[in-house]
Amino acid sequence: MKKLSFYFMLFIANVSCAQKVTWNKVVVDKNSSFTVNNEGKMYNSLIDVSETNGFIKSDVMVNGDTTRRIVYTKSEMKNDTLKIVIHQTDPAYHHTYIILIFKNRYLMDYKFLTSGEAVNRRLKPIQTKLILKRLDFRKGEELRGYAEYKAKCLEGCWEDSIVVKGNFIVTIN
Helix, strand or coil: CHHHHHHHHHHHHHHHHCCCCCCEECEECCCCCCCCCCCCCEEECCCCCHHHEEECCECEEECCEEEEEECEEEEEEECCEEEEEEEEECCCEEEEEEEEEECCEEEEEEEEEECCCCCCCEEEEEEEEEEECCCCCCCCCEEEEEEEEEEEEEECCCCCEEEEEEEEEEECC
């Protein structure tokens, strides 16, 4: 069953990215604090969408733009695979940053939508980096880390390159 889950995730990653998938090695740094600005404080974007009112768990930004800050995290542990989703929805953007971790290897993907007309965006990952406080995942415990995703925009973006990076905290579910 564990192998089936692994191959299923690999298949999904291949189909969604439409390119060769590379599982990169996770870096472990037990000494970093992975500080998140305003950690645990209530985030309110001043609009009435349930997702926009919650506790800050991430300090990830897109191209260093504070208006494209991604503050929420969630996770799902299935067998040997941990899925971390760093996400945010507001009137201008919907960001989804997904990290799959299997043993000491990871896959990373980032997608975003803007308000208005649907646009087909294609990103080609150039470089990714994942640094975690530890690799022993236990349900109910907190995991801290740093994620970085650099990509070239092939279609549908107003910027040639996308850099999504920052620290995060997630409770393992």
